[in-house]
Amino acid sequence: MRKFTETEVVExxxxxxxxxxxxxxxxxxxxxxxxxxxxxxxFQNSPNIFPRPFSIAGIDDDNILILYKVxxxxxxxxxxxxxxxxxxxLGPLGNSFDLSSDxxxxxVLVAGGVGIAPxxxxxxxxxxxxxNPYFFIGAKNKSELxxxxxxxxxxxxxxxxxxxxxxxxxxxxxxxxxxSIKKPVSVYACGPDEMNKALVNMGVVPGIRVQVSLERxxxxxxxxxxxxxxxxxxxxxxxxxxxxxxxxPVFKGGEIIF
Amino acid sequence: MVDLSxxxxxxxxxxxxxxxxxxxxxxGDEISDIVDIGLYGGIVTKSLTxxxxxxxxxxRVVETPCGMINSIGLANIGVDSFLEGKSEFLRNYTGKVxxxxxxxxxxxxxxILKRLTExxxxxxxxxxxxxxxxxxxxxxxxxxxxxxxxxxxKLRDLTDKFLMIKLSPNVTDIRILAETxxxxxxxxVSMINTVYGSAVDINTRKPLINSVIGGLSGPxxxxxxxxxxxxxxxxxxxxxxxxxxxxxxxxxxxxxxxxASAVQLGTVHFYNPLVINxxxxxxxxYCLQNNILSIGDIIGKAEV
Numbered sequence: 114m115r116k117f118t119e120t121e122v123v124e125x126x127x128x129x130x131x132x133x134x135x136x137x138x139x140x141x142x143x144x145x146x147x148x149x150x151x152x153x154x155x156f157q158n159s160p161n162i163f164p165r166p167f168s169i170a171g172i173d174d175d176n177i178l179i180l181y182k183v184x185x186x187x188x189x190x191x192x193x194x195x196x197x198x199x200x201x202x203l204g205p206l207g208n209s210f211d212l213s214s215d216x217x218x219x220x221v222l223v224a225g226g227v228g229i230a231p232x233x234x235x236x237x238x239x240x241x242x243x244x245n246p247y248f249f250i251g252a253k254n255k256s257e258l259x260x261x262x263x264x265x266x267x268x269x270x271x272x273x274x275x276x277x278x279x280x281x282x283x284x285x286x287x288x289x290x291x292x293s294i295k296k297p298v299s300v301y302a303c304g305p306d307e308m309n310k311a312l313v314n315m316g317v318v319p320g321i322r323v324q325v326s327l328e329r330x331x332x333x334x335x336x337x338x339x340x341x342x343x344x345x346x347x348x349x350x351x352x353x354x355x356x357x358x359x360x361x362p363v364f365k366g367g368e369i370i371f
Numbered sequence: 372m373v374d375l376s377x378x379x380x381x382x383x384x385x386x387x388x389x390x391x392x393x394x395x396x397x398x399g400d401e402i403s404d405i406v407d408i409g410l411y412g413g414i415v416t417k418s419l420t421x422x423x424x425x426x427x428x429x430x431r432v433v434e435t436p437c438g439m440i441n442s443i444g445l446a447n448i449g450v451d452s453f454l455e456g457k458s459e460f461l462r463n464y465t466g467k468v469x470x471x472x473x474x475x476x477x478x479x480x481x482x483i484l485k486r487l488t489e490x491x492x493x494x495x496x497x498x499x500x501x502x503x504x505x506x507x508x509x510x511x512x513x514x515x516x517x518x519x520x521x522x523x524x525k526l527r528d529l530t531d532k533f534l535m536i537k538l539s540p541n542v543t544d545i546r547i548l549a550e551t552x553x554x555x556x557x558x559x560v561s562m563i564n565t566v567y568g569s570a571v572d573i574n575t576r577k578p579l580i581n582s583v584i585g586g587l588s589g590p591x592x593x594x595x596x597x598x599x600x601x602x603x604x605x606x607x608x609x610x611x612x613x614x615x616x617x618x619x620x621x622x623x624x625x626x627x628x629x630x631a632s633a634v635q636l637g638t639v640h641f642y643n644p645l646v647i648n649x650x651x652x653x654x655x656x657y658c659l660q661n662n663i664l665s666i667g668d669i670i671g672k673a674e675v
Contacts, residue, residue, distance in 0.1 A: 162642045333641040340432030
């Protein structure tokens with residue numbers, strides 16, 4: 114159940130270029146959170162009024178892990194938070210990835226940039242289920258790579274500039290090895306929209322199921338303001354709007370109209 | 372003991388002067404797991420239209436300094452689903468229920484009102500004639516006194532319930548519209564709806580909101596609301612319900628001093644969902660410290 118609560122920073126460390134890992138003590142959220150869900154962080158006395166939604170990147174004892182990239186004033190402020198700093202959060206919010214599978218499915222995680230956050234949580238959960246997923250990680254360059262080794266997955270690294278791993282984008286990397294991965298394949302993705310779209314297009318063939326976690330500007334994160342609408346369609350092709358905060362952030366590939 | 376109750380004319384009174392603003396609180400039920408909605412004097416629902424509306428294409432919201440621009444396009448479930456799905460929850464609600472309605476034509480407004488006015492759990496209506504983003508509830512009803520007069524006369528004929536009309540600040544002189552409302556039987560005026568606003572991405576050169584121009588809300592518009600309330604209070608006697616950028620108890624006092632009998636909280640719900648708790652606390656402390664027995668005593672007491 115979602116909860117509005119004050120929390121304390123346990124740890125806030127710079128782990129790659131402009132990217133931080135924030136650990137918040139929120140036992141209430143740890144209890145019920147599922148991979149794919151997010152939480153709102155609220156800021157006091159700021160001219161920027163919206164809370165900021167962050168995918169939950171994992172749990173650790175009574176703590177919630179968040180990964181964030183410094184892109185604006187709020188994330189810049191966050192980067193200066195010290196251990197013990199108190200902030201207000203609301204979560205867990207939104208839906209979660211469907212991790213259900215039978216034994217024959219290959220699980221593939223595809224992350225673009227800081228979009229890796231919810232997939233790290235997915236990876237943890239799959240690992241607990243005894244599954245060793247493929248984990249494709251794309252970054253602009255080596256300095257923005259968040260993971261270079263991971264015992265819980267079969268790691269495939271790519272960088273746009275070729276400074277580490279496969280030279281090129283993460284989707285091309287995935288495509289280059291997909292024939293060696295046993296089908297059916299269940300893809301879990303989070304990254305820039307171009308990446309998401311390319312993966313969704315791959316999922317129109319039989320044997321590939323794609324789920325995507327989307328990022329959108331949100332004013333409330335609760336389904337109240339209806340600001341984060343995206344165009345979606347059902348199986349019969351009927352178009353309608355869905356709210357990323359409430360109906361998502363995870364959508365089946367076929368639902369999204371990019 | 373401080374008395375926070377407020378009489379809005381002789382038709383109804385509120386347990387305290389705090390209402391929710393339309394579109395920032397759903398129909399009350401969606402947020403009731405987080406906020407104790409019983410703390411409000413009443414809630415104003417999201418705008419209802421005759422038929423359900425999908426709303427405008429994205430992007431629908433953009434953050435601006437101390438505010439936001441929205442162009443949601445009155446996405447709502449329509450009057451049938453409202454009666455079917457929300458009446459049970461609202462019937463059990465202890466505060467007052469005001470249903471906000473929006474139509475494309477006089478006829479549509481009347482049709483919606485007719486469908487709702489017999490419902491005993493509805494305490495009143497707020498008529499949206501000031502949405503900047505759509506033709507329903509569109510601003511044309513709320514900017515021309517002649518068109519407004521025609522609409523209010525028709526609505527007044529259909530209901531004895533509390534009828535409040537929400538005005539736009541996007542007019543030359545809000546006093547003329549407020550006077551029109553009083554003259555033709557409205558029970559109250561709520562002001563202000565959002566202010567025309569826009570924003571452009573300097574890299575893509577595209578507007579940051581689908582409709583190019585949307586409605587600005589949040590603390591950025593608070594001084595505009597105060598100015599309009601001060602102006603309207605000088606010319607009308609029916610209650611003014613103040614709305615626009617309120618985010619604290621101090622703001623509520625300021626609105627009431629300017630002439631508001633009650634207020635609505637809107638955008639603040641997005642960045643401080645539990646704000647009602649601290650506001651009620653502040654109002655009580657302010658009254659105690661200033662020897663005010665009833666908060667209603669401060670209405671319009673700004674020395675302007």
